[in-house]
Amino acid sequence: MRYPIAIEIGIDTAAYGVVVPDLPGCFSAGDTLDEAVTAAEEAAAVWVDATLDAGGAIPAASLVEAIQANPDYAGWTFGVITVDPALLDDTVERVNITLPRRVLLRLDAQARAAGESRSGYIAHLTMTRAASSGQGAQHQD
Numbered sequence: 001m002r003y004p005i006a007i008e009i010g011i012d013t014a015a016y017g018v019v020v021p022d023l024p025g026c027f028s029a030g031d032t033l034d035e036a037v038t039a040a041e042e043a044a045a046v047w048v049d050a051t052l053d054a055g056g057a058i059p060a061a062s063l064v065e066a067i068q069a070n071p072d073y074a075g076w077t078f079g080v081i082t083v084d085p086a087l088l089d090d091t092v093e094r095v096n097i098t099l100p101r102r103v104l105l106r107l108d109a110q111a112r113a114a115g116e117s118r119s120g121y122i123a124h125l126t127m128t129r130a131a132s133s134g135q136g137a138q139h140q141d
Contacts, residue, residue, distance in 0.1 A: 004064040006073040
C-alpha cells in the first residue's frame, strides 16, 4: 500500500518532519530526509498493526494531490511511502517449531491453565509482549 506523506523540510536547528495524513496521529522526524522517510514507513507500519490489534479499520490512501490541496500543508513537500501489505494479512499459517520436551510440557500446561490452545497461547504471548515492549509490527522476509 502506498500512502502520501507531507514533509516539513528541516533547517540547521530542526529535523525534517513527516506526517502521514491518512493515518491520524502518524508522524516521524529525522535529521536527514532519508531518515525521516524511513522513520515514517516504520511509524506507519506500527500504526497499522496497532489499529488492527484494536479492531480498527485501515483507511484507504488519498491521492497526493488531495494532500497537496490541504491548506494545513501549505509550503510542505510531498512524497509517498510504502506500507507492507503483509501487515494486513491475518491468514492463519501452519508452522513447525522445535522445543525441548520439558519446555513443551510447560507451554501446554500454561496454555491449558489459560484456557487456550497451544497456538492461541503462543499468539497471545507474542502480541502481549510486542504491545508492552512497543515493538509493534516487525516483518522479515
